Amino acid sequence: MANVLSTVDQRTKLVGENRLELLLFRINSTQLFAINVFKVKEVVKLPALSAMPGSHPHISGVANIRGTSIPVIDLRGAIGFNPIPPATDANMIITEYNRSVQGFLVGKVEHIVNMTWSDILPPPKTAGRNNYLTAITRVDYQGQQQLVSIIDVEKVLSEIIHYDVRLSDGVLDEHLLSEMQGRKILIVDDSSTARRQVRETLGYLGIELIEASDGLEALHLLQKWRDEGKDIPNELLMMITDAEMPEMDGYRLTYEVRNDSAMSDLFITLNTSLSGSFNNAMVEKVGCDRFISKFQPDMLVEVVQERLKEVLAKT
Template sequence: MAGILDTVDQRTQLVGENRLEILMFRLSGRQLFAINVFKVQEVLHLPKLTLIPQRNPVVCGVVNLRGQTLPVIDLSQAIGMRPLTPSDKSTIIVTEYNRSVQAFLVGGVDRILNLNWESILPPPGGAGRAHYLTAITKVDDQIVEIIDVEKVLSEIVPMSSKVSASKLEDPLLAKARGREVLLVDDSGVAMNQLRETMAQLDIRTHSAGDGLKALKLLKLWADSNADVPNKLLMVITDAEMPEMDGYRLTTEIRNDPRLQDLYVVLHTSLSGSFNEAMVKKVGCDDFLSKFQPDKLVDTVRKRLQMLEDQGKI
């Protein structure tokens, strides 16, 4: 399955249609799990594994793949299940998240499936494995659990939300104090990072766990005669979310005359070249890879500069 990825042009056909493709696989049992195909580079048998000293317990070792050294993460152990035993017959899924490439050791790959985000639901509450899920869906009467890879990776290499002191000294950022932004993300890790970064700018935040909830909130404000594009400095939205993704959310915003002038920033762990095509298609104003607090502040500054140039602040 090494060639599972389509071209950028083909993949962007799903954008704005509220659809996604998932790669389904098993870990240490019969339960099916999945991740978004957009984040997968390839699937292959485990190359020669090299152990490394003082590694995180869920990191099996590293492999060399076409000159690139990649960590191999036991995804089963990382989400609290029985560890897998690596062998030359093992399967790895090579992925790119937040500008980093890593391989996940899995029990075996099942298939790729094209779904509508409306069939993807938030995970059930409670402890256990749900702690590592962003969503669930049902395929052939079987529950498929979609893993929160951002959380898995953040526990191996913690993400910082601290903004550089030199960034915060910018006098233009003083005009951000008291402004409001809407944050849209289904990942608790990403949402906390956004809130903590915004708090350093004294920006008030509203939040929604998926695009549909965000759209309902925006329309509620508009129905109450609020000038929503003026109320919010920007909307910062994830791409992939249950029920309604960030691309469809942007499309819906652009189709509502009361909301269409909102400044929308796509904030995602998907690869940059792919998102540049997607941003252009759905009409986002900007794109930012996740877990870059300084660049997030740069995005806020860019928006403030636009408003200042327009005489609106």
């Protein structure tokens, strides 16, 4: 695993091309699981852990990595399996989500596969709302096609780390509340947890929130409105989209919108748990208007208010 992420800079070229790379790993002997390489900072053998009294039961302890203390989450236990027993072959995947760094305790780490988002599918609806998958795919592994479960890490973290969706004092412009009534925002995110957090932040402002669970679903919805003769840039105050989604990612969705004259002026905000420095460059490349790192309710409301002021200034 020492060199598993050694070419991560080259992988930035995949973004905007509706491609991704998945890090495959196991938390039991039979199933393959995955997370996006862009969320991964490092993969190491599980070091000695220090106890964290009073912590969430799925936090196995704290690892000291080059002077930095990192909480370690037992991923197997967090998604509903029995916790990983102490073992010498355990590994830790160090990740960065939503401006926080944490380690995930897993079993064997396999390898990285290059995929297209069109090969990444939503989990079956029969899986129910309580599953911990954001998508599934199939890979050629040891000469056989195997199912890979892509974990909804945002859901895992939301059950362990408290994300406060309350607004700070003074953020909400009370004078704009009446103007927000009836405005429409399209939210595009494959994580039901992420959509819920946006709803909880914006819903009580009187804004009508329309949801899509991936970029392709959102694009089809926009195209349907276009074909019905709707003025999409005026119909929607903005679209708030995640970057990573099955079938079509947020970058490709933005590209498709920008290249359709009927909707090219739609205001698009990228709302993602990927790193800010990386996404600032991608926002410029694909043509998003703003970037927000999850989950920052104050900034989300500020962006909505700024957009509303721009619209009001033109009327």
